Amino acid sequence: MCIYEALLDGATAGHSGKQLHDFVEKRFPKTSSKRIVRASLLALRDPHVKDRNILDTIYALAINERLGDVGRDDNHDDQEALEAPEPSAPIKLRKPKAAAGELSAASEI
Structure with a gap:
């Protein structure tokens, strides 16, 4: 049996959320959120x-598993996450190139 089959068995048996997670974890104690x-x-x-x-x-x-991983790996304060990041170097914009039709019209003037 694999994690996939345990997951389907648990969901088919009516487990959801934490119950389903516990069901899978009971069958595979060394599983990780990534595998689930x-x-x-x-x-x-x-x-x-x-x-x-x-x-x-x-x-x-x-x-829930994916968001749980983000929360466990994230050591930042919630307020820090809401603040806008400091901008890096300014972005330089390029002038758009003229289309071929615009060049021929300009040369006729």
Whole structure:
């Protein structure tokens, strides 16, 4: 059995959210959020999985796992994240090149 199958089994049994995560983690204690997200994406792409409720449950779990990873890896203060970043070097804009038709019209003047 793999994480993918455990995920589908749990979702089919009616587990969702934290319950589904715990269900998968109980079968695979050394699993990571990254593996759960990958298995979720695989399930979402599987043409044999057609039940809308199961797909919604798996999608929600994938999003929660992914956002959970962002929160764990992020050591910044929330207020810092809301502040605009300092601009780097100024952006230099180029003048647009004249089209071929504009060049011939200009030479006739």
